[in-house]
Amino acid sequence: MAEPKTRSFDTLALHAGQRPDPVTGARAVPIYLTTSFVFKDADHAAALFNMERAGHVYSRISNPTNAVLEERIAALEGGVGAIATASGQAALHLAIATLMGSGSHIVASRALYGGSHNLLDYTLRRFGIETTFVSPRDIDAWRAALRPSTRLLFGETLGNPGLDVLDIPRVAAIAHEHGVPLLVDSTFTTPWLLRPFEHGADLLYHSATKFLGGHGTVIGGLLVDGGTFDWEACGGKFPELTEPYAGFHGMDFSEESTVAAFLLRARREGLRDFGACMSPHNAFHILQGVETLPVRMERHVANTRRVVEFLAAHPAVAGVAHPELPGHPDHELAQRLLPRGAGAVLSFDIRGDRAAGRRFLEALRLFSHLANVGDAKSLVIHPASTTHFRMDTAALRAAGIGEGTIRLSVGLEDAADLIEDLERGLRAAQKG
Amino acid sequence: MDIAIAGVPAWVYTGGRPFDAALPCLVFIHGGANDHSVWALQSRYFAHHGFGVLAPDLPGHGRTPGPALTTIEQAAEWIAALLDAAGVRAAALAGHSMGSLIALEAAVRLGTRATGLALIGSSFPMSVSPELLGAARDDEPRARRMINAWAHAGYAQYPGNPGPGSWVRGANLRLLERQPAGTLYADFNACNAYAAGLHSAAAVRCPTLFVLSSGDAMTPLRGARAFAQAFAGARVVEISGSGHALMAEAPDDVLDALRKHLGA
Secondary structure (H helix, E strand, O other): OOOOOOOOHHHHHHHOOOOOOOOOOOOOOOOOOOOEOOOOOHHHHHHHHOOOOOOOOEOOOOOHHHHHHHHHHHHHHOOOEEEEEOOHHHHHHHHHHHHOOOOOEEEEEOOOOHHHHHHHHHHHHHOOOEEEEEOOOOHHHHHHOOOOOEEEEEEEOEOOOOOOEOOHHHHHHHHHHOOOOEEEEOOOOHHHHOOHHHHOOOEEEEEOOOOOOOOOOOOOEEEEEOOOOOHHHOOOOOHHHHOOEHHHOOEOHHHHOOOOHHHHHHHHHHHHHOOOEOOHHHHHHHHHHHHOHHHHHHHHHHHHHHHHHHHHOOOOEEEEEOOOOOOOOOHHHHHHHOOOOOOOEEEEEEOOOHHHHHHHHHHOOOOEEOOOOOOOOOEEEOHHHOOOOOOOHHHHHHOOOOOOEEEEEOOOOOHHHHHHHHHHHHHHHHOO | OEEEEOOEEEEEEOOOOOOOOOOOEEEEEOOOOOOHHHHHHHHHHHHOOOOEEEEEOOOOEOOEOOOOOOOHHHHHHHHHHHHHHOOOOOEEEEEEOHHHHHHHHHHHHHHHHEEEEEEEOOOOOOOOOHHHHHHHHHOHHHHHHHHHHHHOOOOOOOOOOOOOOEOHHHHHHHHHHHOOOOHHHHHHHHHHHOOOHHHHHHHOOOOEEEEEEOOOOOOOHHHHHHHHOOOOOOEEEEEOOOOOOHHHHOHHHHHHHHHHHHOO
């Protein structure tokens, strides 16, 4: 008897979580733009509120359009489920707020998106949650930073903007030795390039605004649970998941769901109380992006390789950071974890001063100067003055960012046109 | 709740409410390499609608220490002992897949103490193909992949899975992976070896319900219908659009069938 075939990634990207509407025949996922859902009777209402029946009550907690997106990303990542959130930042906050409270501690990679760094280093500290930042490449530093109060290890699959590749298997092993989960921000890689659960991560999230949505149109986040972490086996470190919760009928979430206790609490408490839900309209747009994710990512990666090759050979460029280059510190790790490619974001340093960088940016015609990545259109930004402007020079240096570092997000245009645009910018930079 | 059965600890989910032996009792028995959590929605409903609910993790599954019991008859004896330990005089029994065979055998043993029987995703004989049985013994990851592919009807429900945001294939795979090594083979071997189905069906005296699915590739409809004929007056509810994992893929259909059967 042959092993039954399961659907491939490319097919799941189009079909997981949705079948055509049996009433109208609509093939696309309908946008259920409704705040609420009518109860059949009083018993049905009570049963929905008390998790005795499956279904939707109020779109802050769940919505049918969002549910399709949640199932689809969980299928693509190999998880047990997902929650759509208002943004990637909301997904990160939801993950942390579900797992811990005041007095808890996080060990995080130093190479983070500036917004994530702000949340951890400033905002959460105000609420009694401390973070120790470590170099993602220094495995011993991860272990040394652990405290009895540590409840989470956190990093980006590809660090921002230096493209540090997180050694997920080794960092996950440290987390699990300590009885805590590893959360990764998978925004830069998407499940097409890397499926972190297969390498030991326990939770992941996306800024779906980026490559998943793929067209720079809507803001959204997706928090995915791998379902592998045993919250009960951690010696009482996660009472939020293993003890009765007075805020939801005394529910013990890990009793209710052996494999999805985290998601259950995140939805029933986190979405309910913090309320950072995704609009079903945004979910629809992100679904359109996910449907073409495989073909888009293939093109993103191919174009990026052409751009990296061009920049690495250009005399006006002092250095290029991309893990596919042999000189990148994580080149070998990238070959192992990212065999399909190391993403479509890269950074490089222009020879010269800040003014040279400014001349470069202002000469570009195809690359748009803005604060985003993962658009179908190519993008460019100067991190030191924008996404990471709150960091001082030392912190910038520690995160691999120089005063003249430029970050590119390579889009889907013709690669030759992109290279022509970059050549124009570099010529302008050298004219100063 | 924790409970000792013949001095051995066991763990039983009670539907989110403390168990009250004075209420009509309903026992939910999970299938092979599963645990109580497959009944989450249905068990909560009955626990909040006048029933005392017992949804045990069978020995060697979930939170109940092992080893797994090796025959359906042993497991049925264990269920009967659970009722005694919980102070239950009479109970209705609902079982899924392997759990349906255990429920049947337990109903026979309990005699008039069994007030109702519900067999969900059931058939007899519950033969397991030699290749799957061999994989369960020698290559559990492969066996889990095979089960997961066969247990679900499709890749989507409409409009999206009834449990918002839950990817039932992923959740089922993780639940299979959570069970101790050897449990899957012990369960499948017990199903495959079980021979008393027709004889026990004839001995059942309580009202019996079959909940079956047209898309069930593990306990196909034709065999299940034939099995139902062996019971005196068994009612059969057939659900379309679900596979073998009925409680996840068609939770409300299963609940409504149980409600009607048990008068809830």
